[in-house]
Amino acid sequence: MYKTKYLFFLLFIPLLFTATGCKNNKPTDQVCFKDQCFFVEIASSADEQVKGLMNRNSLAKDQGMLFSYINSKKYPFWMLNMEFPIDIIWINKDKQVVYITENAQPCLDTKTCQLITPDQVAKYVLEVNAGIVSSSGLTIGDSIEIK
Numbered sequence: 112m113y114k115t116k117y118l119f120f121l122l123f124i125p126l127l128f129t130a131t132g133c134k135n136n137k138p139t140d141q142v143c144f145k146d147q148c149f150f151v152e153i154a155s156s157a158d159e160q161v162k163g164l165m166n167r168n169s170l171a172k173d174q175g176m177l178f179s180y181i182n183s184k185k186y187p188f189w190m191l192n193m194e195f196p197i198d199i200i201w202i203n204k205d206k207q208v209v210y211i212t213e214n215a216q217p218c219l220d221t222k223t224c225q226l227i228t229p230d231q232v233a234k235y236v237l238e239v240n241a242g243i244v245s246s247s248g249l250t251i252g253d254s255i256e257i258k
Contacts (some may be wrong), residue, residue, distance in 0.1 A: 120161075141177075142175060142178065142255060142258070143255070143256040143258065144208075145248055145249055147243075147247055150171075150173060150174050151174065152177070152193045154176055154178045156173060157176075157185040160178055161181075164197070165193060168194050168195075169194070169195055174239075175237055175239040176238045177257070178236040178237075178238075181228065183196045183232040184232055184233070185233070186229070186236055188212075188215075188226070188236065189218070189224045189225065189226050190216060190224060190227075191219075191220075191221065191224045193219075195241070196217065196241060197215055197238045198211065198213050198214065198242070198245075199211070199215055199237070200236065200238060200249070201235075202233055202234065202236065202255050203232065203235075204234040206235075206255045206256065206257060207253065208251050208252060208253045209231035210231050210251065211244055212228060212244070212247060213241065213242075213244050214242070215227060215241070217250075236253075
């Protein structure tokens with residue numbers, strides 16, 4: 112029963128929200144790694160976290176979205192209603208990379224959309240354009256600076 116309720120939340124609750132994105136439409140916070148910095152929107156409320164980058168056409172090459180959670184858990188993500196591929200980076204409370212998914216592809220319906228579930232707990236999740244992880248050489252264990 113618990114798993115059914117959890118799956119319902121992950122699959123259908125995002126469809127109920129109609130917010131257009133994060134309150135911070137002009138990113139000013141930064142996340143840096145491997146001599147690269149990205150201006151990020153912070154998704155810290157439940158509404159912002161559910162919406163994420165859904166229904167956006169693109170993301171500037173120096174921008175990203177940082178999901179900031181109160182507790183460290185294994186936060187699953189999916190690419191529902193995304194318009195472009197991204198790299199997803201899970202970061203622990205000590206600001207170290209603990210899991211990476213490169214080139215996550217968009218999906219348009221809940222039947223074909225797969226959950227991307229890390230094998231480690233994280234407090235933050237960073238979404239950047241696909242190819243950033245590869246071009247920067249970012250690997251698990253690397254440190255991330257959140258400004």
